[in-house]
Amino acid sequence: MTCVGIDLGTTNSLVAVFDENGPRLLPNALGEMLTPSVVGVADDGRTMLIGKAARMRMARHPDLTAARFKRLMGTTKKVSLGGREYTPVELSAMVLKSLKTDAEAALGEPVSEAVISVPAYFNGLQRQATKDAAEIAGLKVRRLINEPTAAALAAGVLDREAESTFVVLDLGGGTFDVSILEMFDGVMEVRASSGDAWLGGEDFTARIAQHLAQKADMSWSALSAPDREKMVVLADDIKRRLSTAEESHVQTSIAGREVTLSLTPDEFNDATADLLARLRRPIEASLYDSGIDIDDIDRVILVGGATRMAAVRAMAARIFRQLPDRAGDPDHAIALGAAVQAGLVARHEGLKDVVMTDVSPFSLGIEVANEINGKFLENRFQPLIERNTILPASRSDSFATVQNNQTRIKVKILQGESAIASENIMLGEIAVNVPRGERGKESIDVRFTYDVSGLLAVDVKVHSTGQNYSDVIDNLAAAMSEAEKAKRLKMMEALKIDPRDQAENVALMETLKHLHEMLLGEDREYLQQLIHTFQAALTTQDPRLIAAERDKLHDIARQIEENYVI
Numbered sequence: 001m002t003c004v005g006i007d008l009g010t011t012n013s014l015v016a017v018f019d020e021n022g023p024r025l026l027p028n029a030l031g032e033m034l035t036p037s038v039v040g041v042a043d044d045g046r047t048m049l050i051g052k053a054a055r056m057r058m059a060r061h062p063d064l065t066a067a068r069f070k071r072l073m074g075t076t077k078k079v080s081l082g083g084r085e086y087t088p089v090e091l092s093a094m095v096l097k098s099l100k101t102d103a104e105a106a107l108g109e110p111v112s113e114a115v116i117s118v119p120a121y122f123n124g125l126q127r128q129a130t131k132d133a134a135e136i137a138g139l140k141v142r143r144l145i146n147e148p149t150a151a152a153l154a155a156g157v158l159d160r161e162a163e164s165t166f167v168v169l170d171l172g173g174g175t176f177d178v179s180i181l182e183m184f185d186g187v188m189e190v191r192a193s194s195g196d197a198w199l200g201g202e203d204f205t206a207r208i209a210q211h212l213a214q215k216a217d218m219s220w221s222a223l224s225a226p227d228r229e230k231m232v233v234l235a236d237d238i239k240r241r242l243s244t245a246e247e248s249h250v251q252t253s254i255a256g257r258e259v260t261l262s263l264t265p266d267e268f269n270d271a272t273a274d275l276l277a278r279l280r281r282p283i284e285a286s287l288y289d290s291g292i293d294i295d296d297i298d299r300v301i302l303v304g305g306a307t308r309m310a311a312v313r314a315m316a317a318r319i320f321r322q323l324p325d326r327a328g329d330p331d332h333a334i335a336l337g338a339a340v341q342a343g344l345v346a347r348h349e350g351l352k353d354v355v356m357t358d359v360s361p362f363s364l365g366i367e368v369a370n371e372i373n374g375k376f377l378e379n380r381f382q383p384l385i386e387r388n389t390i391l392p393a394s395r396s397d398s399f400a401t402v403q404n405n406q407t408r409i410k411v412k413i414l415q416g417e418s419a420i421a422s423e424n425i426m427l428g429e430i431a432v433n434v435p436r437g438e439r440g441k442e443s444i445d446v447r448f449t450y451d452v453s454g455l456l457a458v459d460v461k462v463h464s465t466g467q468n469y470s471d472v473i474d475n476l477a478a479a480m481s482e483a484e485k486a487k488r489l490k491m492m493e494a495l496k497i498d499p500r501d502q503a504e505n506v507a508l509m510e511t512l513k514h515l516h517e518m519l520l521g522e523d524r525e526y527l528q529q530l531i532h533t534f535q536a537a538l539t540t541q542d543p544r545l546i547a548a549e550r551d552k553l554h555d556i557a558r559q560i561e562e563n564y565v566i
């Protein structure tokens, strides 16, 4: 039974395995390590496309494409796709299923278990949603691992002798995490974690898209959905180009107009200054919580594609007064770390001396009413497990009735830092029956157990009757019922997924069509020709001829892709 490590990202996902040679990434059907976390419906209105082929359709068919759905995990929002509604859990399940299939093809054996990384700052509802998605995809989750912890684990395992205090800054497509760690003799300890679950590179892209529209005298709200999506795709390309260039521009046609879109680093910085500023707070919070002085930090490791932005690197250098380093490829670190964790779960020989401990990034507790100076104060938050407690953790406390003849106590389970209960996130509720009596006479014990995946179990015991109420988060507000899971599983099985052996052809055709959409003039005509050439090759149904043509066109497309924004 193989257990893989999976980085389920907002924009890209990866799968990796741990074996005698250490952690290694597994390629998808296109031979690529990054699978875009995008799901689409093909032109026939039925076949599902997952990964690159779907991403390449985003600008042309926004109604038939779903992306960035990780940002909706743990909410009740739905995504409409080709006239149907999907939950973010279902869409994530499709990406996971595709990774599972890729891993099985690469390893030549079934894969039924996984360690999946989640943003450290993901709350209980978001974690539970991730676990549900895996189950629907046919993967048992051995553990959820925090993304910056995974990145640190990958770096630490590769450099086991080192003794150091380091910080991991992980700015991905949709989330930002900060973790401060200490490492000695193969023991890695997370000292503090903080973050923002709704801040990532995609926010910078969205901002640039609007800025470019404004510069071109177009009203963002008046643009059609395809034009907006096209602008977002261009903004992303321009943003990436700016990480290494002094200026970036592209000629294209949007809303029936030919325009040149251009951006300088100064314009970029002005348009995104507030987003950049939001990176500061979690960094300061984690430094404060860890009790570690900035001058004692030996290394600053950047992971996540969005840390390639020059402004982010510069900010990290300013805050930590040292140049950040990049442990390997910032896109790969988290999946490799998740695979190391999978190796640890399987007690792999090669990891005998490695120990990793993590902390809870949030406080967990319940809602209470207190009597202070004869006055009742309701809606108060009483933490049981404080944030940055080492996991696993188990704590209990007693609570008494507050009214005469009270027969029920509602235990509202909350997560967050606000002293006001309703300002925190409600994870669930347990209603407990107590014997009637004078107020304060009846009491209950509430025990919180927070596991290594950041998932919570709650036990409540009534003192006088000895009655027990126990609930793992599975039964709380966030989770799907078993019946619901079975229904979703059926839905997954009934999906018509684009056949794997056609994946390369489909992805290439969609790439060519995408480039045709983005380009102008002669370039556009050239793409038209390439599309016809490939269509002609496909109609021969001669696999060798198709493969030869595909390889050639693939290289040409890649070059055009790299150069159309300059």
Ligand SMILES: Nc1ncnc2c1ncn2[C@@H]1O[C@H](COP(=O)(O)OP(=O)(O)OP(=O)(O)O)[C@@H](O)[C@H]1O
Binding pocket: 008, 009, 010, 011, 012, 013, 070, 147, 171, 172, 173, 174, 175, 176, 200, 201, 202, 205, 236, 239, 240, 241, 243, 303, 304, 305, 306, 307, 308, 309, 330, 331
């Ligand atoms: N060269 C670059 N310059 C600037 N931004 C980049 C560059 N390359 C990638 N990005 C940005 O990085 C983001 C994707 O990063 P990554 O693949 O690490 O995210 P993810 O793992 O999908 O998301 P998350 O971890 O938040 O769930 C995108 O917003 C993308 O625009």
Ligand SMILES: [Mg+2]
Binding pocket: 007, 008, 009, 010, 147, 172, 173, 304, 334
């Ligand atoms: Mg990521």
